[in-house]
Amino acid sequence: MPDELVTVFETDDQVEVVLYRALLEGAEMRVLEQQLRDPGMLHTAADMAHPRFRLQVFARDVERARELIAEYRLLTHVNERSITDVEKESRAESQLALTRLRWIIVILIIVFVVALLTLTRLGGWLRPWFGL
DSSP: OTTOEEEEEEESOHHHHHHHHHHHHHTTOOEEEEEOSOTTSOOOHHHHTSOSEEEEEEGGGHHHHHHHHHHHHHHHHHHHHHHHHHHHHHHHHHHHHHHHHHHHHHHHHHHHHHHHHHHSHHHHHHHHHHTO
8 A cells, every 4th residue: 555654763862763754855755743752751661672863764665764774874884984983093193193192292301401410500419419
């Protein structure tokens, strides 16, 4: 029956529901969004096992709707992996830069102490303590 509603997506994430509803409506499909649980009420563990949101389309649009959702999920998964790789590389570069900065600070401190010991009165007074 073409007027029959068929569930194409269920989730607990409200952002996903809004996103996929917009995706399907952008493809000129009529979409019914159902909220299955009231967020303000207490629920049993059995209630929590069921999804909170459901998207339904007419039977004539089911195949196209599922294809769009699957394509989008595949694209976002690939993008998430590439973003994760970029974040790892960025983190590694940041760690390397931080390590270099720490070494520069250590070298500057050593140069400062050596200059203090050799060029000042305090340095002359401290030389015997350091065996110089």
